[in-house]
Amino acid sequence: MLALLSWFFQAVFLAVVVYFALYVLLELRVFLISRKVERRELTELSHPGAEPEMDFWPPVSVLLPICNESEVVERLIDAACQMCYPAGTLEILVLDDSSDGTTELARVKVDEYAARGVDIRLVRRSSRKGYKAGNLVHGIRQSRGEFFAIFDADFVPPSDFLLKTIPRFRDPHLGFLQTGIGYENRDVSFLTRFQAMEMGHQQYVTVGLSEDGDMASLSGSSCVWRRACVDALGGWNASTVTEDVDLGYRAQFGDWKYAYIRDVVSMSMLPETISAFRIQRERWGRGLIHSGFKHVKLVFHHHMPLMKRMHALSVMFSSVLLASIYGLVLLSLPLTYLVRFDGSGVRWGGLAFFVLVAIWALVNAFGARKGAHLEDRTSILKHLWDTYRYIAMFLPMSWYYFAGGVRALFGVYGDFHRTPKGKEGYRSVLPRINTVLMAGEVFTFLYSLAAVWVAVRTRNYFLVPLDVTACFGFGMVLYWTWKERRAV
Template identity: 35%
Template structure:
């Protein structure tokens, strides 16, 4: 009976670890395409990205000229510049909305060729802040208005959907409240719509406060992977990309052709991205164009953001995977689209791997006695090596980084182990989100509060948007920290160090998540 249980635990652990390894190898494939893209750029062989079944569509985009191989707007007045609607969907952003409006109003683009719509669903003092700032810029001749709805139906997706009725732009630029786009943003993105099959131009997120704390440093480490290796790798490999919800521009015709914004998932951006590309449109990613933004600085805000992303990813996978597999994409594209849509599910397998590794530790003696070799686990090191390579390239080698190689390498080596530990510590929280997403459980769109934190001297303490709620997952995170600490002690006691480092990282990860959650909650 003991061997039956032992083999069952081993099977659960191995299947979960195999899933994680396959995902990591898929990421390595994107790294291969990212490096291929860099080689093509270096050799002057860069190709325009494409997607299957890209259709020819009419376009009223501006006349363009090539300057050093990069499309730019001709310096001509009037109709040479296409009309753009800039949408700012917000909800209770008292601390950051003023700076966003200031940044967008300063766009270096003809004033009569763009309009700004502040899609304001706020229920607090933000409404008055927006009203005053809009009035200020309207007095200066800026085409800006505050758009309010009677009911916040559909949350962000609903605001974007409803605002399409009053938008006059041929192109729709979108920014969340925590962004600070540069003045030349439109001139850096609109020219790429000269290609009639490009439906979206997405820019890279930059981080104005990444050095504020350990939490922000680790977030930047992860986001840098998506906005270098993943996006460029998918574009170069001709896989499906995604619009990231902000810091990008849509062709209006693309939104309409793909069926418009839908509020049945928490990641309306990923949902519409997939639907648009299945219609034949392309997403063009500009790695070299950065859009600065503020990272969440406290644990509860980070967890609410992670929950929305993970649950929304699962909801979109549940919704779109059947359509992807019934489409005329190639098999390789379908596989990569599946990996992309199932990215959030990786946390469920990380959680299962961690929990099952503890009983496995104590069953290893019985398994070894009947011929099982611990060397079997060495095969899965390919996954760890793959993910190390991906994060190394994204955070050290990517050309968008401004630090010296030595400084970037030191930062990566010191942060990456902590990143792995805290990522594993978020596994329970994110697994709950994924399960809810796959079950189809509905929940509101919970915004991620931002506090205008730019430097070390800024503080979020006593800010109005801090949460005081203590959830059952936080209590379980504390219990899991003790669970894996006991596993470390137990492994040393029975003189089996097979999982010692793994369990130590899990104990530290869950412990850190538990500690920061309580600490930041107490500051509310």
């Protein structure tokens, strides 16, 4: 029986290693494309060409979906009303699903700008059915624009946002575009810095995916959609909590083109509390994994070259890969106890895994710093320490995605909890899932500690680097939880 279990655990371990290897190779390819684009853009900056004349200014509706965002709603409306665009072709709709004082703050701002001649309206509905997706569907029914520019409540778009994005839609096949995102509170703590780097890495990779014409997973804010594209796809789907990703996948499978404009940057805010972060990432993991499995058939039915098909699978199932890393953490204890790693297959598999992790860590951290525009210079030791902490945080994230994947497996698709930004998380009433995730953190920290102890007792040290890193990563989030509770 023990031999059978040993073979089973080894097979699962090697399957994850092979999966991870394919992902790393594909990401490395995209990373090299992004580097080429970066060098080309630097050349273009040093030899600027003439600015083309722009006479393409169709009607645009700016959609601002909000729900209980009293801390940021006023600055959002201010920023939206300061965007430049030809008079008579721009309307702003504040789509308010709030149940607190946010509504009154928004109403005062809307009335203030309406009195100045700005075409702006406050749009409310009778229920929050469908959450953000339902709010957007309701909003576009009230709109008249040929294009929708969408900004979440914590975003601040630049004043020239529309002037730089709308002309791209001269191409009738361009269905939507995504722009860059920066973070105002990036340097508040290591938690916010980690998030900025992780998002920066995603943006840096998206540059390469866009350049190569590969499928990408795009954000639902700081973006522009063509109405004809949204109508053709049937709008946002409330059956998933990542309605933006779902609509993006459907658009790309529907042969609509997308564009990614990195040099147009809207500023946003990150969660500053570990509770808000873990709730957000469980929701993202649940929605992304659900969307991946929901659309996987289209990857094989849709006509595309093999490399593009592999990139599509890599993008759609990157969340599954992250969740499977948590599976490796759980396997570390039985593997350490049952396997001596003297078989050539599992030994080479283990070595390959750690080599791949090192390559992925260096490439990911480099892309993260580039994407997040982190220009601070540090010593090599400090840089390596920060990189290790950055990589260690992916292990708690793997738990959140694992939990989200399990919930998606059991049909929990619509359990939506908005993410409080800034320090608001300290005062928010936390949903039950926060306690469940926190209990999992405690369990995994102790479990990984036990795996290290077994490794020392049996002198089987092969998986100790994984277990020590898990202890470190989960130890960080537990420490932040303790600090957060003390601050309440």
